[in-house]
Amino acid sequence: MPRTGGSYSTSDLSRKSGDIIAEALRHAVTITQRNKPRLVLLISNA
Template sequence: MSGSNSTFTTSDFSRKSGDIIAEALRRPVTITQRNKPRLVILNIEDYERMRRQADTRMVGTLETMPDALLDEMSEAIEAYADDNEGGRS
């Protein structure tokens, strides 16, 4: 997303929605209500770029982890422990 984003109030949006939409096609626009940011309007290309770059990691537990990944992690932990034990005097 290029440039800084512009800020308008909800009253501005009611009166000048066409102008604000035109601005949002160029850069993100923040809409405030009672001096607090409430909405951001941005063009579809910026939105899709944000979605593609979003962190898709998921939270889980050892119980929900696939067996193959759990085995791989266990082997890595054991190898790390073996390396640390060998380096101690």
């Protein structure tokens, strides 16, 4: 199981998408909406 990384809000995803995507290349990132987990982003570069 991949290591879970940072947690970001949907607003963060809009403002810092490049940084969040770069982090998701390394490990899973949780995206929250109204302080509740909504999705986990994990990008494979394989």
